[in-house]
Amino acid sequence: MDCCAPSSKVEPVKTNCPSCGEKGRSVPLITLKSLLTAYSLETIEPDHTYVFCPNSSCNTVYFSGTHAQTFEEDALKVPVFQKNFSMNVPVCYCFDWTRERLAQAISDNQRPVDHIKSHVQSNRCGCEVNNPQGACCLGNVTAFVGSLK
Incomplete structure (x- = not known):
């Protein structure tokens, strides 16, 4: 093995929300593909890992576990139970x-x-x-x- 070759280390996935610091849960890419609005869907990076922030007082719904990309509730086609307290959610x-x-x-x-x-x-x-x-x-x-x- 060449000691001068670039490392093939995988970048660690951050699971703490960049907005509030709460630990999130990784979500399948199909979730974002299904629920993001067309405009927001055009910005996802399919090779990134995305994480759901469950904190009810945080505006971030999804964030990239390896990059600084975030999505708020207005980027989704549906209201988010954990973020929206309306009785019809x-x-x-x-x-x-x-x-x-x-x-x-x-x-x-x-x-x-x-x-x-x-x-x-x-x-x-x-x-x-x-x-x-x-x-x-x-x-x-x-x-x-x-x-x-």
């Missing part, structure tokens, strides 16, 4: 369970978590393309429903 994006719909179901003694779980178990969800966090929403749904009780 989805908690479960695949099956359109908004905060309002969940609250109504709980007040009607329904079991929306079980309903959503059954769809997930039947492999009907598409969280990687529907949910801005790029992962399953059940944790968010369960926490929101728990906050209503």
Whole structure:
């Protein structure tokens, strides 16, 4: 091996949001491709790693884990549950369970978590393309429903 050859070290991916410092979670590129507006989609770098910032008080939704690129909620086609506190914002994006719909179901003694779980178990969800966090929403749904009780 040539000691003078350029290093093939991979640049480490930063998972702390450059705006707020909170640790984020890597999201699949398909999530950004599905949810960014056309204008924003034109600016992504497909070979970069992107991370979701869950901090509700931070304006950044996605950031590049290796570069300084960020996207805020206005760069997405959908409102972001963790960033937008409106009652009509989805908690479960695949099956359109908004905060309002969940609250109504709980007040009607329904079991929306079980309903959503059954769809997930039947492999009907598409969280990687529907949910801005790029992962399953059940944790968010369960926490929101728990906050209503």
